[in-house]
Amino acid sequence: MSLASLDDGYTAAVFGASGGLGRAFVEQLAADPRCARVHAGRRSSHAQGHPKVVPFSFDLTNPASLEAAAEAIGATDLVIIATGVLHDETLAPEKSMRALNPAQMNLAFAINAAGPAQIARLLLPAMPRDRRTLFAALSARVGSISDNRLGGWHSYRASKAALNMLIRCLAIEQARSHPQAVCVALHPGTVDTGLSKPFQAGVKPDQLFAPAKAAGHLLAVLDALAPSQSGRLFAWDGKELTP
Numbered sequence: 001m002s003l004a005s006l007d008d009g010y011t012a013a014v015f016g017a018s019g020g021l022g023r024a025f026v027e028q029l030a031a032d033p034r035c036a037r038v039h040a041g042r043r044s045s046h047a048q049g050h051p052k053v054v055p056f057s058f059d060l061t062n063p064a065s066l067e068a069a070a071e072a073i074g075a076t077d078l079v080i081i082a083t084g085v086l087h088d089e090t091l092a093p094e095k096s097m098r099a100l101n102p103a104q105m106n107l108a109f110a111i112n113a114a115g116p117a118q119i120a121r122l123l124l125p126a127m128p129r130d131r132r133t134l135f136a137a138l139s140a141r142v143g144s145i146s147d148n149r150l151g152g153w154h155s156y157r158a159s160k161a162a163l164n165m166l167i168r169c170l171a172i173e174q175a176r177s178h179p180q181a182v183c184v185a186l187h188p189g190t191v192d193t194g195l196s197k198p199f200q201a202g203v204k205p206d207q208l209f210a211p212a213k214a215a216g217h218l219l220a221v222l223d224a225l226a227p228s229q230s231g232r233l234f235a236w237d238g239k240e241l242t243p
Protein backbone atom coordinates (compact mmCIF):
# COMPACT_ATOMS: atom_id res chain seq x y z
CA MET A 1 0.00 0.00 0.00
CA SER A 2 1.49 3.32 -1.07
CA LEU A 3 0.06 6.58 0.25
CA ALA A 4 -0.23 8.36 -3.10
CA SER A 5 -2.12 11.35 -1.69
CA LEU A 6 0.84 12.50 0.43
CA ASP A 7 3.90 14.18 -1.03
CA ASP A 8 6.71 11.87 -2.11
CA GLY A 9 9.18 11.62 0.79
CA TYR A 10 6.50 12.01 3.47
CA THR A 11 7.27 11.22 7.10
CA ALA A 12 5.05 9.35 9.57
CA ALA A 13 4.67 8.70 13.28
CA VAL A 14 2.90 5.66 14.74
CA PHE A 15 2.02 5.52 18.45
CA GLY A 16 1.48 1.97 19.74
CA ALA A 17 4.02 0.18 17.55
CA SER A 18 4.08 -2.82 19.90
CA GLY A 19 0.36 -3.52 19.34
CA GLY A 20 -1.16 -5.76 16.69
CA LEU A 21 -2.36 -2.92 14.48
CA GLY A 22 0.46 -0.49 15.30
CA ARG A 23 3.12 -2.99 14.27
CA ALA A 24 1.32 -3.63 10.98
CA PHE A 25 1.12 0.12 10.26
CA VAL A 26 4.85 0.55 10.87
CA GLU A 27 5.70 -2.37 8.56
CA GLN A 28 3.47 -1.10 5.76
CA LEU A 29 4.67 2.49 5.98
CA ALA A 30 8.32 1.40 6.05
CA ALA A 31 7.65 -0.66 2.91
CA ASP A 32 6.06 2.31 1.08
CA PRO A 33 8.71 3.71 -1.31
CA ARG A 34 7.14 7.18 -0.98
CA CYS A 35 7.69 7.19 2.80
CA ALA A 36 11.06 8.58 3.94
CA ARG A 37 10.85 7.91 7.70
CA VAL A 38 8.57 6.26 10.25
CA HIS A 39 8.80 7.21 13.92
CA ALA A 40 7.59 4.13 15.77
CA GLY A 41 6.63 4.60 19.42
CA ARG A 42 6.03 2.02 22.12
CA ARG A 43 6.11 1.82 25.90
CA SER A 44 9.19 -0.38 26.18
CA SER A 45 12.49 0.47 24.51
CA HIS A 46 13.33 -1.46 21.37
CA ALA A 47 16.03 -1.83 18.78
CA GLN A 48 15.71 -0.32 15.31
CA GLY A 49 14.73 -3.05 12.82
CA HIS A 50 14.44 -1.19 9.51
CA PRO A 51 16.59 1.65 8.15
CA LYS A 52 13.54 3.91 7.76
CA VAL A 53 12.16 3.20 11.24
CA VAL A 54 13.15 5.54 14.08
CA PRO A 55 12.09 4.07 17.45
CA PHE A 56 10.93 6.17 20.39
CA SER A 57 9.49 5.40 23.82
CA PHE A 58 6.38 6.93 25.37
CA ASP A 59 3.66 6.19 27.89
CA LEU A 60 0.27 7.83 27.48
CA THR A 61 0.07 8.29 31.26
CA ASN A 62 3.44 10.08 31.40
CA PRO A 63 3.14 13.67 30.02
CA ALA A 64 6.94 14.20 29.98
CA SER A 65 7.37 11.16 27.72
CA LEU A 66 4.82 12.61 25.28
CA GLU A 67 6.60 15.98 25.24
CA ALA A 68 9.90 14.22 24.49
CA ALA A 69 8.29 12.13 21.76
CA ALA A 70 6.79 15.21 20.10
CA GLU A 71 10.15 16.97 20.25
CA ALA A 72 11.82 14.00 18.54
CA ILE A 73 9.11 13.67 15.87
CA GLY A 74 8.79 17.37 14.98
CA ALA A 75 6.70 18.31 11.94
CA THR A 76 5.33 15.18 10.32
CA ASP A 77 2.89 14.48 7.47
CA LEU A 78 1.09 11.46 8.92
CA VAL A 79 0.24 10.56 12.52
CA ILE A 80 -1.47 7.30 13.47
CA ILE A 81 -2.49 6.67 17.07
CA ALA A 82 -2.85 2.88 17.37
CA THR A 83 -2.89 2.70 21.15
CA GLY A 84 -5.90 1.64 23.19
CA VAL A 85 -7.08 -0.52 26.05
CA LEU A 86 -10.11 -2.77 26.46
CA HIS A 87 -8.74 -5.11 29.12
CA ASP A 88 -5.54 -5.59 31.09
CA GLU A 89 -4.55 -6.99 34.50
CA THR A 90 -6.69 -4.38 36.26
CA LEU A 91 -9.39 -3.64 33.68
CA ALA A 92 -12.16 -5.84 32.29
CA PRO A 93 -15.02 -4.62 30.10
CA GLU A 94 -18.14 -4.23 32.24
CA LYS A 95 -21.01 -6.65 31.64
CA SER A 96 -23.44 -4.52 33.68
CA MET A 97 -23.62 -1.27 35.65
CA ARG A 98 -22.86 -3.26 38.82
CA ALA A 99 -19.27 -3.58 37.57
CA LEU A 100 -18.70 0.17 37.16
CA ASN A 101 -15.53 1.17 39.00
CA PRO A 102 -14.07 4.70 39.00
CA ALA A 103 -10.42 3.61 38.87
CA GLN A 104 -11.05 1.40 35.84
CA MET A 105 -13.10 4.12 34.15
CA ASN A 106 -10.31 6.63 34.72
CA LEU A 107 -7.80 4.25 33.15
CA ALA A 108 -9.97 3.69 30.07
CA PHE A 109 -10.45 7.45 29.62
CA ALA A 110 -6.74 8.18 30.21
CA ILE A 111 -5.59 5.68 27.57
CA ASN A 112 -8.41 5.89 25.01
CA ALA A 113 -9.33 9.58 25.12
CA ALA A 114 -7.02 11.88 27.12
CA GLY A 115 -3.81 10.26 25.83
CA PRO A 116 -4.62 10.70 22.12
CA ALA A 117 -5.78 14.27 22.86
CA GLN A 118 -2.39 15.07 24.41
CA ILE A 119 -0.60 13.66 21.35
CA ALA A 120 -2.80 15.89 19.19
CA ARG A 121 -2.09 18.94 21.35
CA LEU A 122 1.63 18.42 20.84
CA LEU A 123 1.75 17.29 17.19
CA LEU A 124 -1.19 18.83 15.28
CA PRO A 125 -0.02 22.46 15.43
CA ALA A 126 3.42 21.46 14.14
CA MET A 127 2.12 19.56 11.10
CA PRO A 128 2.94 21.22 7.74
CA ARG A 129 0.38 23.84 6.66
CA ASP A 130 1.36 24.06 3.00
CA ARG A 131 0.47 20.48 1.98
CA ARG A 132 -1.86 17.59 2.69
CA THR A 133 -1.44 15.92 6.10
CA LEU A 134 -3.23 13.02 7.80
CA PHE A 135 -3.90 12.50 11.53
CA ALA A 136 -5.84 9.40 12.61
CA ALA A 137 -6.75 7.88 15.95
CA LEU A 138 -8.05 4.33 16.14
CA SER A 139 -11.50 4.34 17.66
CA ALA A 140 -14.19 1.64 17.54
CA ARG A 141 -17.69 1.15 16.20
CA VAL A 142 -18.85 0.31 19.74
CA GLY A 143 -18.09 3.94 20.63
CA SER A 144 -21.00 5.01 18.44
CA ILE A 145 -23.82 6.13 20.75
CA SER A 146 -26.56 5.72 18.16
CA ASP A 147 -25.32 2.22 17.22
CA ASN A 148 -25.36 0.93 20.83
CA ARG A 149 -28.17 -1.61 21.12
CA LEU A 150 -26.52 -4.19 23.41
CA GLY A 151 -25.11 -2.04 26.22
CA GLY A 152 -22.15 -3.28 28.29
CA TRP A 153 -18.46 -2.37 27.93
CA HIS A 154 -19.41 0.98 29.46
CA SER A 155 -15.92 2.41 29.96
CA TYR A 156 -14.54 1.31 26.59
CA ARG A 157 -17.62 2.55 24.72
CA ALA A 158 -17.72 5.85 26.61
CA SER A 159 -13.99 6.52 26.24
CA LYS A 160 -14.17 5.87 22.48
CA ALA A 161 -17.24 8.14 22.21
CA ALA A 162 -15.18 10.80 24.01
CA LEU A 163 -12.31 10.21 21.57
CA ASN A 164 -14.69 10.71 18.63
CA MET A 165 -15.83 14.03 20.08
CA LEU A 166 -12.24 15.13 20.72
CA ILE A 167 -11.33 14.33 17.11
CA ARG A 168 -14.24 16.48 15.93
CA CYS A 169 -13.09 19.41 18.10
CA LEU A 170 -9.47 19.02 17.02
CA ALA A 171 -10.39 18.87 13.32
CA ILE A 172 -12.50 22.04 13.50
CA GLU A 173 -9.64 23.90 15.16
CA GLN A 174 -6.94 22.47 12.87
CA ALA A 175 -8.87 23.41 9.71
CA ARG A 176 -8.47 27.11 10.57
CA SER A 177 -4.68 26.97 10.25
CA HIS A 178 -4.20 23.81 8.16
CA PRO A 179 -6.72 23.87 5.28
CA GLN A 180 -5.34 20.71 3.64
CA ALA A 181 -5.35 18.62 6.82
CA VAL A 182 -7.46 15.52 7.50
CA CYS A 183 -8.00 14.54 11.16
CA VAL A 184 -10.27 11.53 11.72
CA ALA A 185 -11.21 8.60 13.94
CA LEU A 186 -11.08 5.13 12.36
CA HIS A 187 -12.78 1.81 13.13
CA PRO A 188 -10.55 -1.08 12.00
CA GLY A 189 -13.17 -3.85 12.08
CA THR A 190 -12.58 -6.83 14.35
CA VAL A 191 -8.86 -7.56 14.14
CA ASP A 192 -6.94 -10.55 15.44
CA THR A 193 -4.84 -8.85 18.15
CA GLY A 194 -4.32 -9.17 21.90
CA LEU A 195 -7.09 -6.62 22.46
CA SER A 196 -9.80 -8.71 20.77
CA LYS A 197 -8.42 -12.18 21.65
CA PRO A 198 -10.75 -12.90 24.63
CA PHE A 199 -13.80 -11.81 22.61
CA GLN A 200 -13.30 -13.59 19.29
CA ALA A 201 -15.50 -16.65 20.00
CA GLY A 202 -18.62 -15.30 18.28
CA VAL A 203 -16.80 -13.66 15.37
CA LYS A 204 -17.15 -15.34 11.97
CA PRO A 205 -13.71 -16.16 10.46
CA ASP A 206 -14.31 -13.93 7.44
CA GLN A 207 -15.08 -11.02 9.78
CA LEU A 208 -11.84 -11.34 11.76
CA PHE A 209 -9.10 -9.45 9.93
CA ALA A 210 -5.38 -10.15 10.14
CA PRO A 211 -3.60 -6.99 11.40
CA ALA A 212 -1.80 -6.49 8.07
CA LYS A 213 -5.08 -6.63 6.17
CA ALA A 214 -6.76 -4.21 8.59
CA ALA A 215 -3.85 -1.75 8.43
CA GLY A 216 -3.98 -1.90 4.61
CA HIS A 217 -7.72 -1.15 4.66
CA LEU A 218 -7.25 1.86 6.95
CA LEU A 219 -4.33 3.32 4.98
CA ALA A 220 -6.46 3.09 1.83
CA VAL A 221 -9.34 4.86 3.61
CA LEU A 222 -7.02 7.61 4.84
CA ASP A 223 -5.49 8.04 1.40
CA ALA A 224 -8.93 8.71 -0.10
CA LEU A 225 -10.30 11.17 2.50
CA ALA A 226 -10.72 14.85 1.66
CA PRO A 227 -10.18 17.73 4.10
CA SER A 228 -13.96 18.33 3.95
CA GLN A 229 -14.39 14.93 5.68
CA SER A 230 -12.11 15.85 8.59
CA GLY A 231 -13.47 15.38 12.11
CA ARG A 232 -15.56 12.30 11.33
CA LEU A 233 -15.46 8.58 12.12
CA PHE A 234 -14.81 6.11 9.27
CA ALA A 235 -14.83 2.31 9.18
CA TRP A 236 -12.28 0.04 7.48
CA ASP A 237 -14.44 -0.12 4.32
CA GLY A 238 -14.56 3.67 3.95
CA LYS A 239 -18.13 4.00 5.23
CA GLU A 240 -18.81 6.85 7.62
CA LEU A 241 -20.15 5.82 11.05
CA THR A 242 -22.50 7.94 13.13
CA PRO A 243 -20.68 8.92 16.34
Ligand SMILES: NC(=O)c1ccc[n+]([C@@H]2O[C@H](COP(=O)([O-])OP(=O)(O)OC[C@H]3O[C@@H](n4cnc5c(N)ncnc54)[C@H](OP(=O)(O)O)[C@@H]3O)[C@@H](O)[C@H]2O)c1
Pocket residue numbers: 015016017018019020021022042043044058059060061082083084085111138139140141187188189190191192193194195196
Ligand atom coordinates in the same frame (compact mmCIF):
# COMPACT_ATOMS: atom_id res chain seq x y z
N1 LIG B 1 -8.51 -5.38 17.59
C1 LIG B 1 -9.76 -5.02 17.34
O1 LIG B 1 -10.61 -5.86 17.00
C2 LIG B 1 -10.16 -3.58 17.44
C3 LIG B 1 -11.49 -3.26 17.12
C4 LIG B 1 -11.90 -1.91 17.21
C5 LIG B 1 -10.99 -0.95 17.58
N2 LIG B 1 -9.70 -1.30 17.87
C6 LIG B 1 -8.78 -0.24 18.31
O2 LIG B 1 -7.58 -0.32 17.58
C7 LIG B 1 -6.50 0.19 18.40
C8 LIG B 1 -5.33 -0.79 18.39
O3 LIG B 1 -5.75 -1.98 19.00
P1 LIG B 1 -5.02 -3.39 18.81
O4 LIG B 1 -6.11 -4.32 18.45
O5 LIG B 1 -3.81 -3.26 17.96
O6 LIG B 1 -4.65 -3.69 20.33
P2 LIG B 1 -3.28 -4.14 21.03
O7 LIG B 1 -2.57 -5.15 20.20
O8 LIG B 1 -3.67 -4.51 22.42
O9 LIG B 1 -2.42 -2.80 21.03
C9 LIG B 1 -2.69 -1.75 21.93
C10 LIG B 1 -1.50 -0.82 21.96
O10 LIG B 1 -1.77 0.23 22.91
C11 LIG B 1 -0.58 0.41 23.68
N3 LIG B 1 -0.84 1.03 24.98
C12 LIG B 1 -1.75 0.66 25.91
N4 LIG B 1 -1.61 1.46 27.00
C13 LIG B 1 -0.59 2.32 26.73
C14 LIG B 1 0.05 3.36 27.45
N5 LIG B 1 -0.31 3.70 28.69
N6 LIG B 1 1.06 4.04 26.86
C15 LIG B 1 1.47 3.72 25.61
N7 LIG B 1 0.92 2.73 24.88
C16 LIG B 1 -0.10 2.04 25.45
C17 LIG B 1 -0.05 -1.00 23.84
O11 LIG B 1 1.29 -0.97 24.33
P3 LIG B 1 1.93 -2.22 25.14
O12 LIG B 1 2.30 -3.22 24.08
O13 LIG B 1 3.08 -1.62 25.84
O14 LIG B 1 0.84 -2.72 26.06
C18 LIG B 1 -0.18 -1.50 22.41
O15 LIG B 1 0.87 -1.02 21.61
C19 LIG B 1 -7.10 0.45 19.79
O16 LIG B 1 -7.43 1.81 19.91
C20 LIG B 1 -8.38 -0.36 19.77
O17 LIG B 1 -9.37 0.16 20.64
C21 LIG B 1 -9.27 -2.59 17.81
